[in-house]
Amino acid sequence: MLKVENVSISYGKIAAVKDVSIYVGKNEIVAIVGANGAGKTTLINTIMGFVTPQEGKIFVQDHEITSLPPWKKAAFGLAIVPEGGRIFRDLTVKENLFLGAYRIKDKSKIDNKMNEVFQMFPRMRERYRQIAGTLSGGERQMLAIARALMSFPQILLIDEISMGLMPKLVDEVMEAIHSLKSKDVTVLIAEQNTNEVLNIADRAYVMQNGLIVMSGTATELKNNSKIKESYLGI
Amino acid sequence: MEFWQNSINVLVLGSIYVLIAVGLSMIYGILRVLHIAHAGIYTLGAFLSLSIMEVTGNFWIALILSAIISGFLGALMYRYVYKFVLKEERIVPLIVSVGLFITMQDLYRIIYGPYKYPFSISIPIPYIRAGNFYISPLQMLILIITGIILIGLYFVLNKTRIGVGLKACANDSQMAAAVGVNTKLTIALAFFMGSALAAVAGTLVGVYDNSVYPTMGSTVSYKAFVVVVLGGFGSLKGSVIAGFLLAAAEVFLVAWKGFFLPRDAIGFLVMILFLIFLPNGLFGRKER
Structure with a gap:
């Protein structure tokens, strides 16, 4: 579904990502774990x-999309829940959701999706006409996920969703992401909260200083002594 | 009676301010660039209308063509000038913009000479008069055109995909691109619309004052800046309200006999006070 081949990115002289290759299969949830500054967000x-x-190079279903602008990548079914949510703060919740469905022309499809999203996050229905900037931190994250789902994504990229959320909300959000599996959405999730994310992921890659240093199924990694020590704090 | 007459003057003057400032604010909202050369487009609009009018003899064709050509030129300015300096520090696009404005002004001087050209039109609008109170056909023309444009703009911004895309770009252009908005096209479109509005404003002022000249944009460039500061950078609603407020301050203060400053000083005085006490303007929000 999504294939990243030998990708390197540097900002000036600083290499943020070095020769990284990863693969995400259809309907998989794959996690990228690692410390702050490991290169996950990049x-x-x-x-x-x-x-x-x-x-x-980067491929989506064998189409090379490496240097396409984001709006063209969106047409390949990619959507993102970026670090901090980055909702459109001056617009209403409604406008944010409609922007998520910006590429969708069929009104009834949008309405159906909206109902689906409301079932997942009933809070969004209550806040429908509110300016997004006035939402609480947790609600903003929910809106960011809801906005991404409105685009009927095939591949959802999620970055540090648990950051700044209280533990109870983290569980809720992780549960919501896990439920996407049954909805035909493939997920690549970068997360510092290793323990939580390994509970919902199928596989994971461990990043350190821009390199992939380890990979395996979530269960393997959870039982790996090195991971236990450095990331799970057990 | 004098009050009502002055109110009409406020509406007319305010309309012009609004037409210019809305485009400036729209561009600032998306790119965070203070587009000084906007006033160059304003002058261009007036000259284009004048020239097209001479050829075709039809004011409406002149107005519309001038707006479209100026709009394209504005979009080209983004595509071939600003785009290359946007990643630099914010002072760089500002200096580029000032340079563009001076170049444009000098170009007009080279082409048209340092003269004032008369621009008179006859329009089939009756003179409205009731006692001492009157609205001239030209005033009516400005009010009607501004009214139509503002309603149209409101519709485009709030009811169309383009409008939603524009608002999203102004909020977070990268994220707008991620949901599928073609941000390059959208920004170019903002320049097109803003520049077309400036050209309409230039044309209307040219007709109203019955003169078009190369430096007619000089005061305007600063006035528009005042309006955008008052309204809050990037807030279109703010620009509209501030445009009329500034016009009201100017008209009523000048009409008051005890006021000793020249008219153009009022705006700057107000701007300085705002920058000190309310730097985000009436409707602006804090810059991140």
Whole structure:
């Protein structure tokens, strides 16, 4: 579904991502874990097209999309829930959701999706006419996910969704992401909260200083002594 | 009676301010660039209308063609000038913009000479008069055109995909691109619309004052800046309200006999006070 081949990205002289290759299969949830500054966000942003890689290639279902601008990547079914949510703060919740469905022309499809999203996040229905900037931190994250879902994504990129959320909300959000599996959405999720994300992921890659240093199924990694020590704090 | 007469003057003057400032504010809202050369487009609009009018003899064709050509030129300015300096520090696009404005003004001087050209038209609008109160056909023309444009703009911004895309770009252009908005096209479109409005304003002022000249944009460039500061950078609603407020301040203060400053000083005085006490303007929000 999504393939990243030997991608390297540097900002000036600083290499943020070095020769990274990853693969995400259809309907899989794949996690990228690692410490702050490991290059996770850069990798996610590169896949979405916010950053252009100096080397390497990115494919979606065998179409090369490496240096396409984000709006063209969106047409390949990519959507992003970026770090901090980055909702459109001056617009209403309604406008944010409609912007998520910007490419969808069929009104009834949008309405159906909207109902689906409301079932997942009933809070969004209550806040429908509110300016998004006035939402609480948790609600903003929910809106960011809801906005991404409105585009009927095939591949959802999620970056540090648990950041700044209280533990109870983290569980809720992770549960929501897990439920996407049954809805035909493929997920690549970058997350510092290793413990939580390994509970919902099928596989994971471990990033350190821009390199992939380890990979495997979530269960394997959870039982790996090195991971336990450095990331799970057990 | 004098009050009502002055109110009409406020509406007319305010309309012009609004037409210019809305485009400036729209461009600032999306690119965070203070587009000084906007006033150059304003002058261009007036000259284009004048020239097209001479050829075709039809004011409406002149107005519309001038707006369209100026709009394209504005979009080209983004595509071939600003786009290359947007990633630099914010002072760089500002200096580029000032340079563009001076170049344009000098170009007009080279082409048209340092003269004032009369621009008179006859329009089939009756003179409205009731006692001492009157609205001239030209005033009526300005009010009607501005009214139509503002309603149209409101519709485009709030009811169309283009409008939603524009608002999204102004909020977070990268994220707008991620949901599928073609941001390059949208920004070019903002320049097109803003520049077309400036050209309409230039034409209307040229006709109203019955004169078109190369430096007619000089005061305007600063006035538009005042309006945008008052309204809050990037807020279109703010620009509209501030445009009329500034016009009201100017008209009523000048009409008041005890006021000793020249008219153009009022705007700057107000701007300085705003920058000190309310730097985000009436409707602006804090810059991140």
